Amino acid sequence: MIKELITKETICFKDRVDNWEEAIRIGAEPLVNSGSINPGYIDDIIANVNKHGPYIVIAPGFALSHAKSDHVNSIGMSYLRLDEPVIFLDREDRSATVIITLAANDNTSHLQAMKELSKILMNEAYYAQFLNCKTKEEVLEIIGKVFGGGE
Numbered sequence: 001m002i003k004e005l006i007t008k009e010t011i012c013f014k015d016r017v018d019n020w021e022e023a024i025r026i027g028a029e030p031l032v033n034s035g036s037i038n039p040g041y042i043d044d045i046i047a048n049v050n051k052h053g054p055y056i057v058i059a060p061g062f063a064l065s066h067a068k069s070d071h072v073n074s075i076g077m078s079y080l081r082l083d084e085p086v087i088f089l090d091r092e093d094r095s096a097t098v099i100i101t102l103a104a105n106d107n108t109s110h111l112q113a114m115k116e117l118s119k120i121l122m123n124e125a126y127y128a129q130f131l132n133c134k135t136k137e138e139v140l141e142i143i144g145k146v147f148g149g150g151e
Contacts, residue, residue: 010034013082020049053089064102075113
């Protein structure tokens with residue numbers, strides 16, 4: 001499933017951002033463009049982080065941007081890689097260079113994508129590569145290595 005969700009169209013790179021909210025907006029933009037989400041989904045993610053803290057930073061250097069929201073039209077996933085880490089809510093221990101935005105329109109459709117993503121995150125070599133990709137092709141190559149095939 002992750003191979004169908006993370007594509008050249010849903011991968012983006014940026015040198016730096018001014019703050020974590022900008023990172024969330026830029027990272028989710030491919031999902032707005034594809035119609036997977038409405039812009040309100042981005043606002044819901046930001047509101048949740050402001051309310052609950054930087055819970056979306058789930059591993060060193062990695063954030064999983066998501067929220068329960070009525071603004072999701074279909075399952076989607078995007079990848080944003082920053083050269084400079086972004087710090088969430090002024091917590092130095094909660095910074096990320098890679099932000100995956102996950103949109104799910106029900107309680108189960110995203111579970112396979114999450115399972116597949118965890119396979120990358122739990123493999124030290126793949127995780128390090130995933131955090132340091134410089135091109136869209138490198139992102140797709142790692143996904144291809146883990147799940148067969150590739151571009």
